[in-house]
Amino acid sequence: MSNPAEIKTATLQLRLEAVRESVSRARSAFIVATVASLLIIFPAWNAYLSWYRVFVMREQLYAHGGVNPVDEAQKQVVAEWVKNQTITAGILGVRVGISDAAVVGALSLYIVAIWLLFSLRRANRTIGYLLQDVMNEPYETKQWIFHGIAARLVFSDIGRGDQPVRHLNEKPAAKNFLFVRRVLKALFFLPAATIFFVIILDTLSIFFLPSPFRPGHAPLYFVIQDSPDRISVWTKVIGWEILALILGFLTARLCLKGIEFESATEEVLKEFSTHLGQVDRDTQTDEPKEAE
Numbered sequence: 001m002s003n004p005a006e007i008k009t010a011t012l013q014l015r016l017e018a019v020r021e022s023v024s025r026a027r028s029a030f031i032v033a034t035v036a037s038l039l040i041i042f043p044a045w046n047a048y049l050s051w052y053r054v055f056v057m058r059e060q061l062y063a064h065g066g067v068n069p070v071d072e073a074q075k076q077v078v079a080e081w082v083k084n085q086t087i088t089a090g091i092l093g094v095r096v097g098i099s100d101a102a103v104v105g106a107l108s109l110y111i112v113a114i115w116l117l118f119s120l121r122r123a124n125r126t127i128g129y130l131l132q133d134v135m136n137e138p139y140e141t142k143q144w145i146f147h148g149i150a151a152r153l154v155f156s157d158i159g160r161g162d163q164p165v166r167h168l169n170e171k172p173a174a175k176n177f178l179f180v181r182r183v184l185k186a187l188f189f190l191p192a193a194t195i196f197f198v199i200i201l202d203t204l205s206i207f208f209l210p211s212p213f214r215p216g217h218a219p220l221y222f223v224i225q226d227s228p229d230r231i232s233v234w235t236k237v238i239g240w241e242i243l244a245l246i247l248g249f250l251t252a253r254l255c256l257k258g259i260e261f262e263s264a265t266e267e268v269l270k271e272f273s274t275h276l277g278q279v280d281r282d283t284q285t286d287e288p289k290e291a292e
Contacts, residue, residue: 012141015130016148022123023152029119030155033112034187037194040105047098048201048209052078056212102195102202103240106247109191113254116188120261127265131272142276149269156262157181158269188259192252199244206237 046052055078127149134145150158162180163172201209210217224233 012130012134012145015126016145019123019126019130019149020152022119022126023149026116026119026123027154029112029116030188033109033116033191036109036112037190040101040109040194040198043098044101044198044201048205053212099202099205101198102244103247105198106195106244106251109195110247110251110254113191113251113258116191117254117258117261120258120265124261124265124268128268131268135275139276142272146269146272146276153269155184156266156269158266158273185259188262189252189255192248192255195244195248195251199241199248202244203241 130145130149134142137145157176161172161174162177163175165172205211206220208219211219211223214223220237224230224237227233
């Protein structure tokens, strides 16, 4: 392949494929971050805020011999509720109790947020540099590059709106659904929000929420106060909560930076799309009119 034009075309194809891979990688990282956050939120909600806690707090004895259907149903509910107090990582085969989610979950989401940030950064750089380098290329090449990128985008807003294509002779209105884009942006902060959510629930369980696993359902605070080594226990509890808070703030910073890269990618694609539209209009204006 000695022809310079062929070399340029092959190089653009390789770079376009790199863009597609980086976009796919960023999308996968976003999905992993969302799923990992939900896998922590759901057990935390189930453990501390679920309506099923009232069955666990029951102090009356169950009917002997299982003759009461209500008692049997409540037994099954309690058994399932207790099983759901753990977070299971299917790939690793690891089970973590929800009581440890403040630290273990925070560390896991922090690592996921790092992965998401670097994936979004790579996608931004790959797309941005490619669009910069083809600015002086022919209009057809720019169209090829732009549509090759846009076809792989799912969540990015490049100014085309959320309306369907209904006709062949006109483009849909550039109008977005109410709150959809804002909610999507908020999902990038879900890992950090999950960490703070679990910390709040963990703190409430220490001082206020009754414990279903202790006689009398006393909160952890009273158990620690009655312990002979309460100073060391409080030191451990406070230390873990502070560590979780630090990881939460670090994760929030990573999420904020990830949003910055995602927004920058959308901006450069919108700018390139506007440039293409201007070039298209100029080309149509410069075309000679047919003689009548």
